[in-house]
Amino acid sequence: MIDLIAAGEVIERPAAAIKELVENALDSGATRITVALTEGGIGRIEIVDNGCGMTPEDLVLAVERHCTSKLSDDTLVRIRTLGFRGEALPSIGASAKLALTSRVAEADSAWRLRVEAGVVTPPAPSSGPKGTRAVVEDLFFATPARRKFLKSPRVEAGHAEAVIRRLALAAPHCAFRLTLDERLALDLPAQSPxxxxxxxxxxxxxxxxxxxxxxxxxxxxxxxxxxxxxxxxxxxxxxxxxxxxxxxxxxxxxxxxxxxxxxxxxxxxxxxxxxxxxxxxxxxxxxxxxxxxxxxxxxxxxxxxxxxxxxxGQGAGGASVSARLRGGGAQIRYPAPDRPSPPAPPAPRPAGQAAGFAEMHRSFAPSARQIAPPEADTPHPLGAPVAQVLDTYVIAVAPDGDLVLVDQHAAHERLTHERLLAQHQAGQIRAQRLLLPEVVDLPSGQAEALLARAAELAALGLELESFGGGAVLLRTLPALLAGGDAQGLIRDLADELADEPALAASETGALERRIDAVIARMACHGSIRAGRRLNAEEMSALLREMERTPRAATCSHGRPTWLKLSRTELERLFGRTR
Structure with missing residues (x-):
């Protein structure tokens, strides 16, 4: 069993020791953990929990290697505890001054055990509440070569705080308190997830x-x-x-x-x-x-x-975006959607790219002739339009009374982008054969990674074959990318696939980014512009389409398409509340 679980674990920095000690505290059933660090943990680490505690016999075993593995069977499958190898405490005790004070609920007193550079002082009676208190001092004093590689106390404290935050997220039922050189850095009560x-x-x-x-x-x-x-x-x-x-x-x-x-x-x-x-x-x-x-x-x-x-991928109606003004800046937030919005069905792909673009533009351009007024009792999260400001921003009132602001160009750009993308995907990525096939020279490993996915790449519009050595021959490109940098595309794809073998060809970013960039440019040029005056029915059509369209909370460039100001935020702007 020792051979199976042994990892030769080495405590390389204070954060690693803290991680192991806090995991032990969580495994003991603690609902409150306090961590205090001096010099980022280099000088002193103190961790106190209210877990089940240890008897004197447990303390002696705790600092012996592999004696606290907590394994309930020998399959190494159903591991329910955070720690299971029993290597951390012996490793800490071998390189630092470690003191463990622990008490079980039924005991008359606590017991304290010390380890210094691997030398164990047997347990002795001590004062202390139920639970365990671990104190680590002068980390790596017994291994000075390792201590030389530590960073500054500030950097080590940053690593330690990151560890505590991860463990705190894993255990919302447990209260956490972290102090760095007596400065409170984190104080979390037991909370909901x-x-x-x-x-x-x-x-x-x-x-x-x-x-x-x-x-x-x-x-x-x-x-x-x-x-x-x-x-x-x-x-x-x-x-x-x-x-x-x-x-x-x-x-x-x-x-x-x-x-x-x-x-x-x-x-x-x-x-x-x-x-x-x-x-x-x-x-x-x-x-x-x-x-x-x-x-x-x-x-x-x-x-x-x-x-x-x-x-x-919720429509704009399913993800509320609020502009919270703090120090004059707007912070965007996306609260929970009330219900998913069904995506608009993609239109059939017309013959020819130009015709498809024109049809898409007609379909999404809001007009009084194309839109029917919504039913009075139909919920519309973006509300009813009431005005247009600077011929650029649509003002609406949401059903809950909040104020909604919509950037008409950014919003319509996303609608256009999604329609173009749906048409492109419905056409299964039409390939265009190159008049002169391109030869791309690559390192052999990258060429092999590409050719191993030749069938996947062909479905994406890229027909490749071996050309001897590390070279590959490119015969087709996706139609949208015709005339683009084919060599650069293939090299980027090869880099990604060789670097991350688990990626499928369709999951690489190189091809997707190029296609998306072309679609984004088409969407930008084909959308209603800032400065165009809209009537009430056109504004309403824009809002309703945003509510049905996936990812409509941001434009193709990642900017927000709409903001919401609640009553509280409006009152704060006018000084009614603080």
């Missing part, structure tokens, strides 16, 4: 709920809309069966899901929990237990992509 997600992500009232089931898999949690992005993945919190993970497969799925709605290089904000049968995921593949191996990677990836895209 939504309140905890809002507190951790910092997106108050701005989260779209995700709740989807396929077979025995379930994905729950919250994602922020495309207007709330970050330059890094620091605001992405992922749980699998209650365990915080930083898994490359799931990160890939999220990139694919968000790719159509955010700019390249930006990262989404989210907190998601994937649940699946324990026998379908292996958690014993990484020393830090943050990466997993799934029995069916494609099934998991497809499920996550679909669930997130459906959450993001």
């Amino acid at each position: 939504r309140d905890r997600a809002q507190a951790i992500l910092g997106e108050t009232d701005s989260l779209i709920p995700v709740e989807e089931t396929r077979g025995e898999m379930r994905l729950t949690g919250y994602v922020a809309g495309p207007a709330a992005t970050r330059p890094t993945t620091a605001a992405q919190f992922l749980l699998v069966n209650g365990r915080p993970v930083i898994d490359p497969l799931l990160r890939t799925a999220l990139r694919v899901a968000y790719r159509p709605v955010i700019d390249p290089g930006r990262q989404p904000v989210l907190a998601l929990h994937l649940s699946l049968p324990m026998e379908r995921v292996d958690v014993n593949v990484h020393p830090a237990k943050t990466e997993l191996r799934f029995a069916d990677e494609n099934e998991v990836k497809g499920f996550v992509i679909g669930a997130v895209q459906r959450a993001l």
Whole structure:
């Protein structure tokens, strides 16, 4: 069993020690955990919990390697605890000064055990409440070579806080308090999952709920809309069966899901929990237990992509966007939709690209002749239009009395984009044969990655064949990309497929970005412009189409198409409230 679970775990920085100690606290049933750090954890780490505690005999075993593995069987399948290898405490005790004080509920007193550079001092009676208090001092004093590689206390504190936030998200039932050099950095009561997600992500009232089931898999949690992005993945919190993970497969799925709605290089904000049968995921593949191996990677990836895209794909009526004014700036938020809006059915693809563009434009251009007035009792989340300002912005009043502002060009650009995209997809990506096939020289590994997906690429309008060595011959391109940079497209595709073997050809960004960019340009030029005066029926038609169209909360460039000002926000603007 030791051979199976041993990872040779090494505590490489304070955050790693903190992670292991807090996981132990959660495994003990704690509902309140306090973490206090000095010098980012380099000088001192103190973690106090109100869990079940340990007896003197437990304390002695706790600092012996593999004696606290918590495994209930020898299959390594049904691992229900965050920790299971029993390597962390011995590793900490070997390189630092460790003191454990613990008391079980029925004991008359607590007991304290010390370990210094691997030397154990037996337990002795001590004062202390039920639960466990772990104190780590002078981390790596016994291994000075490792201590040299630590960063500044500020950087180490940042890593430690990130760890605490991930674990706090995994356990909303537990209160967390974190102090850094006696400065309060985090103070979370026991909360509902939504309140905890809002507190951790910092997106108050701005989260779209995700709740989807396929077979025995379930994905729950919250994602922020495309207007709330970050330059890094620091605001992405992922749980699998209650365990915080930083898994490359799931990160890939999220990139694919968000790719159509955010700019390249930006990262989404989210907190998601994937649940699946324990026998379908292996958690014993990484020393830090943050990466997993799934029995069916494609099934998991497809499920996550679909669930997130459906959450993001609501019409404008299903995702409220509010401009909250703070310090003069507007913060966009996307609260939970009341009900999903059915997508508008795609129109049949006409013969010829120019004809299709013209037909699409006629279909989406609002006009009194094409729109019927809505029924009086039909709910319309974007409300009724009342005016147009600067011949650019439509003002409407929502059913709840809130004020709605719509950028007519941005909104119609998204409607046009979605119609063009539907027509393009309905035509199964028409390919155009090149007059002179292009030869693209690639490293052999990249060429092999491309040719291995030749059938998939052909369905996307790219016909490739081997041309000897690392060269490939390109015979066709998607019609929309005719005349574009074919060499650049193939090189980008090869890079992505070689770098992420789990990607299907249809999930790569290189082809999608180029097609989407062309469609976005067509949509922009074919949409009603700022400065065009609309009548009441035209404004109403625009609002109703936004409510039916997926992703209508943002334009093709990621800008918001509409904002909402609540009564509270209007009163704050006029100084009626503070």
